[in-house]
Amino acid sequence: MIRRTLALPFLLVVVSCGPALKPLPPMAPLPEPPSESPGPVNTPAPSGDRIAEPPARDPALELLRERGLLVPVKGIFASQIPDTYDAPRDGARVHNAQDILAKRGTPVLAADDGSIIHVGKNTLGGNVIWTTDPSRRFAFYYAHLDHYAKGLHDGQQIARGDVLGYVGTTGNAPKDTPHLHFQVVRIVSGKRYSDGPPVNPLPLFTQMGITR
Numbered sequence: 697m698i699r700r701t702l703a704l705p706f707l708l709v710v711v712s713c714g715p716a717l718k719p720l721p722p723m724a725p726l727p728e729p730p731s732e733s734p735g736p737v738n739t740p741a742p743s744g745d746r747i748a749e750p751p752a753r754d755p756a757l758e759l760l761r762e763r764g765l766l767v768p769v770k771g772i773f774a775s776q777i778p779d780t781y782d783a784p785r786d787g788a789r790v791h792n793a794q795d796i797l798a799k800r801g802t803p804v805l806a807a808d809d810g811s812i813i814h815v816g817k818n819t820l821g822g823n824v825i826w827t828t829d830p831s832r833r834f835a836f837y838y839a840h841l842d843h844y845a846k847g848l849h850d851g852q853q854i855a856r857g858d859v860l861g862y863v864g865t866t867g868n869a870p871k872d873t874p875h876l877h878f879q880v881v882r883i884v885s886g887k888r889y890s891d892g893p894p895v896n897p898l899p900l901f902t903q904m905g906i907t908r
């Protein structure tokens with residue numbers, strides 16, 4: 697009897713490897729961003745030919761994780777997003793982002809409080825928006841927008857849940873698969889914000905996509 701049941705736990709592990717669900721936090725006011733100077737964060741020390749160890753602690757990322765992000769498409773829960781962070785794209789590169797599928801025209805929402813760095817266009821992303829988090833240590837990239845919300849401009853202050861634009865297929869998105877390509881990167885001094893190291897946003901989503 698014991699032997700017969702051995703295969704079952706293994707099967708359950710195999711089929712339950714989807715993204716972890718996190719309970720929604722209470723709707724408490726957001727904490728104020730830290731006002732002190734952040735100082736250098738995780739500056740890797742020169743290590744000769746040794747491969748650098750990952751940092752034991754990442755205070756900026758811990759702060760972002762504590763605050764959590766809103767799923768940036770209206771009506772979508774984190775559990776509906778298949779994890780494509782490590783998926784290959786165009787042969788050579790890795791996705792390093794999440795694709796959030798929704799009907800064309802669904803509102804795209806600010807994932808966090810912050811400000812708009814840039815509203816623009818590029819070949820892969822089509823109509824895109826770059827924003828920051830409140831600490832200005834992370835940048836958020838929203839791509840393939842059908843169109844922008846009216847009146848958006850660089851430098852504008854935004855709040856979590858504000859409508860930034862609408863889901864579409866601009867750039868290299870398949871024309872029959874409207875989605876938001878959403879990326880989070882670290883802002884690193886000496887690098888252009890768009891070239892910062894990426895962070896997987898999926899484990900950071902703690903709030904479904906609702907407008908403010």
Ligand SMILES: [Zn+2]
Binds near residue numbers: 791794795876
């Ligand atoms: Zn994508």
